[in-house]
Amino acid sequence: MRADAKRNFDRIVEVAGATFRSKGYDAPLDDIAKQAGVGPGTLYRHFPTREALIDAVMQNWIASVNESAEKALAHEGDARDRLMAWFEEYAARLTVHKGVAAKITAALGDATSPMANKCQTYSTANAKVIDSLRSEGAVRPNVEALEVLRLIGGIASVADQGNLPPEAVRPMLEVVADGVLR
Amino acid sequence: MRADAKRNFDRIVEVAGATFRSKGYDAPLDDIAKQAGVGPGTLYRHFPTREALIDAVMQNWIASVNESAEKALAHEGDARDRLMAWFEEYAARLTVHKGVAAKITAALGDATSPMANKCQTYSTANAKVIDSLRSEGAVRPNVEALEVLRLIGGIASVADQGNLPPEAVRPMLEVVADGVLR
DNA sequence: TTGCTAAACGGAGACAGTCTCCGTATCGTT
DNA sequence: AACGATACGGAGACTGTCTCCGTTTAGCAA
Incomplete structure (x- = not known):
């Protein structure tokens, strides 16, 4: 994975976590992309479905408390x-x-x-x-x-x-x- | 409630129940309306939100088994x-x-x-x-x-x-x- | 029956969110 | 420096939601 890709990936997960917690799990993904400073295309390439993004957020959280x-x-x-x-x-x-x-x-x-x-x-x-x-x-x-x-x-x-x-x-x-x- | 209104109401709940079971609870409401032979406006007048329709379906079911x-x-x-x-x-x-x-x-x-x-x-x-x-x-x-x-x-x-x-x-x-x- | 009115209908279309496609930019290697 | 592979991003097609309002109909009263 290229360095810029990883940077974006992490940033999206971070922003998504915060957004989901504050605005609920049905917050617009395009908004999250914008908030993370990437285009929708980038978000959807990393996380083809909302489910995938939620999973990533949760795995992130599980790892932190595990x-x-x-x-x-x-x-x-x-x-x-x-x-x-x-x-x-x-x-x-x-x-x-x-x-x-x-x-x-x-x-x-x-x-x-x-x-x-x-x-x-x-x-x-x-x-x-x-x-x-x-x-x-x-x-x-x-x-x-x-x-x-x-x-x-x-x-x-x-x-x-x-x-x-x-x-x-x-x-x-x-x-x-x-x-x-x- | 007028007779035609009640007819449509019941028909929508019936169709919605069947559709939710077969296609899941996120099936398009406009499809349900079409299937029930009414316009989207009619569906949304009776059930302003998806939640309201799901509730109606479930209440229907609860009543039947109660x-x-x-x-x-x-x-x-x-x-x-x-x-x-x-x-x-x-x-x-x-x-x-x-x-x-x-x-x-x-x-x-x-x-x-x-x-x-x-x-x-x-x-x-x-x-x-x-x-x-x-x-x-x-x-x-x-x-x-x-x-x-x-x-x-x-x-x-x-x-x-x-x-x-x-x-x-x-x-x-x-x-x-x-x-x-x- | 006929006429009338309030109630209900329904569908065109505005809007919002999803997701893709592809031209452009960047990375990292040679 | 040059080049291929990788990744970016945003315009825009698409899909589903929901509203508005002109039209239709039920039900009632004369």
């Missing part, structure tokens, strides 16, 4: 406390960007999605938490790690779309925690 | 069986139309939404199930009926968006059931 994903693993307390800490951490991350929860959760099971491998960190972090609790015998048999990820994703999606405050989300997470633990 | 919502209440078996029967019934209904799960679940807490009162039947059916189980002492304290509705809605949304098969949904419902029951 590094700290393991924080929740080092929590103090009993099994339930640790599980809840992880749930809240995960749900909070998912609700930072409008729409991200649904998108990531849908991508989880689909290996062909460009999102999926970006979410590896989440998947493995989750598996680690569940496995560690399982080895203590705290987890019900038949509970799969992927299911848990999806359940929390579902809660985050609902919270996202209904603009639910954290105090409405917490009890839902607790129901899932009780369902996961013996 | 009447049978209590079926799941008359289930045989122990507390867990009955709860699971209700969960599956509800989740199945929510996933009939693409996008309906997220929409209805988001509307649940919001009394101002035109969806909300259409969903009364669901809310009260759910409350009935939970209350009846609670009176048997089978439900954990602190579990609210609305939370349960949202949890199932979240699962349905995820299933909807990720095209999950029923066998992937069931275990998630079971986790919630275990979290709801003592």
Whole structure:
């Protein structure tokens, strides 16, 4: 990739992120192009569809928070406390960007999605938490790690779309925690 | 409302429902108008926004299934069986139309939404199930009926968006059931 | 029936956003 | 410096949204 191309690519993603957050995910792409100081042609060459651009923005964001994903693993307390800490951490991350929860959760099971491998960190972090609790015998048999990820994703999606405050989300997470633990 | 107006209104909703299902929720509205044998002006007079038309389609659908919502209440078996029967019934209904799960679940807490009162039947059916189980002492304290509705809605949304098969949904419902029951 | 009026219709066309095509400019290499 | 490959950008075609207003029709009253 040529240097000027990369410059434009990055600039577009940056501007798009800011614009999507402030004006919504249906903001005119030509505006974003103009804002980024490029022609529409350049934007569409890099991102053939709106979807592609949104993906790029999100991947950018996931990468930026990924590094700290393991924080929740080092929590103090009993099994339930640790599980809840992880749930809240995960749900909070998912609700930072409008729409991200649904998108990531849908991508989880689909290996062909460009999102999926970006979410590896989440998947493995989750598996680690569940496995560690399982080895203590705290987890019900038949509970799969992927299911848990999806359940929390579902809660985050609902919270996202209904603009639910954290105090409405917490009890839902607790129901899932009780369902996961013996 | 004049007779011809009502005729057109109903015809538009009918055509829109079929079109949305076959071509997706972003199908051109002018096409729907043409298909319904009316001009775009007529469509837009009845439904100023796409959202309004989608709502009308969904309300139409909710009304059509509402009447049978209590079926799941008359289930045989122990507390867990009955709860699971209700969960599956509800989740199945929510996933009939693409996008309906997220929409209805988001509307649940919001009394101002035109969806909300259409969903009364669901809310009260759910409350009935939970209350009846609670009176048997089978439900954990602190579990609210609305939370349960949202949890199932979240699962349905995820299933909807990720095209999950029923066998992937069931275990998630079971986790919630275990979290709801003592 | 006929006439009348308010209600409703419908389609031409303005507008906005998407996306492409291709002549021009720039990069990076030799 | 010169050249090919790569990338740029913006004019404009295209598609879908939505409005305006002249025309039509339903429903009522005489």
